[in-house]
Amino acid sequence: MSDNHVAELVDLLELERLEDNLFRGQSRDIGTRYVFGGQVLGQALSAAQRTVDPKREAHSLHAYFLRAGDINAPIVYSVERTRDGGSFSSRRVVAIQHGQPILNGSVSFQEPEAGFEHQLSMPEVPAPEDIEPMHPLSAEKLAALPEKMQRWLGIDGPFEFRHVWPRDEIKPAKRPPYQHIWFRLTAPIGDSSALHRSLLAYASDFHLIGTAxxxxxxxxxxxxxxxxxxxxxxxxxRPFRIDEWLLYSFDSPTTQGSRGLARGMIYTRDGRLVASTAQEGLIRIRPD
Structure with a gap:
């Protein structure tokens, strides 16, 4: 079953080309009310990568989520070829649905070159094999949740997650604002570094703002x-493979004004820092 989910996700990121700078993508229902933000990130990056010399690799992506995505409608990605310089390229991407932008993003690319090297060390945590795999909720607990949450928690996805410090999401205890989670794609894929980056963009939205x-x-x-x-x-x-174990190390320095800030660093199991993330999100308790 995992192989089917992985193939479906890879297909989701292989966008249909409508014009030189125009692409169309579909959505995958993962049990949420709206399109999963990571999907739009991954597809936006895929669209931008299709307009750049393959020798140039994405090194940064910055995006704003403007509207919730309709899971039943296609998403059109319009790419603006902002600049192609001597070693860097820049692209602007707008994701459009029902005639309105749902995401604005910018992606920067660079031809690989040698330079200075340093990085923060990976936290000392148990290996993924030493952590108990996540267990599905019992039928009793699942039945007590709203229908959309039952679908979210009941769908077997293309990624496996192993929490260094698991917690009960239904009755969560207060904890310091940091966590560590191992994750990987559940089936092997090819060697396209562009595809591995798009899949990491997809997965990078999991658990991030929840840290706050x-x-x-x-x-x-x-x-x-x-x-x-x-x-x-x-x-x-740095280079990585999304189908091998990666450690996602999160922290949240602040929450205020119904917004929370979360950051993440992603390491290979041998300790190489391969990616970093940051996200601000809405965190609001609504009246009954």
């Missing part, structure tokens, strides 16, 4: 909780 809820004893399953990603930044540092 940890000190408050809340989760996306909490009653009357409204959460939404407002923006997303992603930097690629």
């Amino acid at each position: 809820t940890l000190p408050h004893g809340l989760s996306y399953l909490s009653h009357n909780m409204q959460m939404a990603s407002l923006d997303h930044a992603l930097w690629f540092h």
Whole structure:
């Protein structure tokens, strides 16, 4: 079953080309009410990569989520070829649905070159094999949740996650604002570095803004909780494979004004820092 989910996700990121700078993508229903933000990020990056010399690799992506995406309608991606310089290229991407932008983004590309090297060390955590795999909720707990949440938690996805410090998302305890999660694609894919980057963009939206809820004893399953990603930044540092274990190390320096800020660093299991993320999101308790 995992192979089918992975093939479906890879196909989702292989956009239909309508014109030189115009692409169309479909959506995958993962049980959420609206299109998953990571999907739009991954597709936007895929569109931008299709307009750049393959020798130039994406090194940063910055995006704003403007509107919730309709899961039943296609998304059109319009790419503006902003600049092609001697070693860098820049692209602007607008994701459009029903005639309105749902995401604005910019992607920067660079031809690989040698230079200075340093990085922060990977946190000392158990290996993924030493962590118990996630277990599905019991039928009793699942039945007590709203229908859309039952679908979200009941669908077997293309990624496997192993939490270094698991918590009960239905009755979350208050914890410091940081967490570590191992993840990987559940089936091997080819060697296209562009595809691996698009898939990492997709996966980078999982669990990120949720880190900002940890000190408050809340989760996306909490009653009357409204959460939404407002923006997303992603930097690629070094080569990696999304079908091998990666450690996502999160922290949240602040929440205020119904917004939370979360950051992440992504490491290979041998300790190489391959990507960094940052995201601000809406975190709001609505009245009954």
